[in-house]
Amino acid sequence: MELLLIMAEVSLVIVVFLLVNWVVGKVFKLFLKDSVIQNEKRSIKTLRRNIKGLLILVCLTLCILIVVANGFLLYRGENLQQYTLLLIRRIPPGFWISLGIGIAQSIGLLILAAIALKFVRYWLKVANIRAKNIEQNTADDQSIDTFFNNLNNIITAGIWLWAVIWCSKFLKVPLVVSEYLYILLRIYLIIAIGLLIPKAVTAIIDSLDALSIRYSSPENLLRFYDHLRHLIPFLKRCLEFVIYVCVATLVIQQVQLIANIAVFGPRIVKIIGIIFISRVLFEVVYLLVEEVLFKDQNLTEIQTSRRRTLVPLIRSFLQYLVYFGATVSILYTLEINPTPLLAGAGIVGIAVGFGAQALINDIVCGFFILFENYYLVGDYIQAGKAEEKFVEGVVEAIELRTTRIRHPNGQLQIIHNGDIGSVTNYSKQYIFAVVEVSVPYNSNLVQVYKVIEEVGEQLKANNPDIIEPTQVDGVESLGEVHLLLRTLTKVKPGKHLQLQRVIRKVFMNALQQEGITIPVRVESAEN
CATH class of the missing domain: 2.30.30.60 (SH3 type barrels.)
Known part of the structure; x- marks a missing residue:
């Protein structure tokens, strides 16, 4: 009879160990299913093995203590059955009533949690289907499925952790255990949701980006969107950094030992906001400057050139001005008075200026x-x-x-x-395209002049960049075997190099058709 009693006590300890090990295993499985912490999968498995080993060690220690204690009682001649019953009778009846109520409440709570999870999974599935069927949706189905699967894992783990916390209260577990479980629950939810939010934000931004492109037109303000679209990656990075800083701040606040460091979180968020707003402000102002300068469609070529010249200067000035304002704002955010720094920088600037x-x-x-x-x-x-x-x-x-x-x-x-x-x-009012043509000494210059001038008239009629027909300036030089004629063609500013090549080719073809042999290649001089 004593041996059966000892085996019953050891079996009870083993059953409790198996129950605790099962609960811990379920919790870790929920963590491993959550894709937002897949990078820490190996660390979580290692922690799971360590906890399991610790539980086995505690279970073996308790079993050995039970066997040793009962052996000692048998050695003293005690009746184990009567001794055990006496110990049980010493426990107040209210304890057993509270334990029974606590177990009943815990079982009921776990059942309610399981039912609640069924409803949550159903409505998440419905939301997933509706999100895929939205007409304006631009995200792919796989990203939507990933988002809702992550959300489902987070809610499941949160509900089970919350149920374990209340079960510990129902079973009158020491208060410190519930407090640590509450901290664990809050930290898990903060990190899991914080890592999930960037994915949702990215999907929303991409959808809004596609909608903005779809509905932009020259008649509404969205016509400027294409010029500002390159800021989207910068916006995503800034929002990602803000979310990570907020997550780290909230996690630090849960740990009393380092909670004072959390005051830097809002300052870092403000600095990120200042940097982003400065970049956006610079791009918007620059865009407005271009809109104002080039709004008039009837600008002359000179007016257009002058305004295009002003744009880089205004851009440089605005860049320095915005960056200066951002730097001062960041200093104020860090609670640093910029006045002494600016005064010192002015003195240093004067000293450097004399050498620069x-x-x-x-x-x-x-x-x-x-x-x-x-x-x-x-x-x-x-x-x-x-x-x-x-x-x-x-x-x-x-x-x-x-x-x-x-x-x-x-x-x-x-x-x-x-x-x-x-x-x-070479771009003021007009310029001459100067082309020099070599002809033999025995050429009829009157015929050559006539051919060149006729070709010049055709070029002017066919090319809008030519202001006046080609004129023969005269004989430029006398060579050993040829005469060098100089021709002038008045063209629009900056077009002389291109037109000189065209004129040379046309002159060569025209003279060859007239039977005038060109002894050497065409030479040119530029004014």
């Missing part, structure tokens, strides 16, 4: 270039100092310090405004 003469020279020359209208964006120029190599090409941008010039061969040349030197502008 080249920088000042570039800026001053840049202003003179703009105000005296030496050249504009789109002009074809040649610039440089006599003792240095000249640069030439189309002006792409005029900034405070530098001018960007695109060479006809394609390379981008950047020259400091202070090093511009003398400027030859």
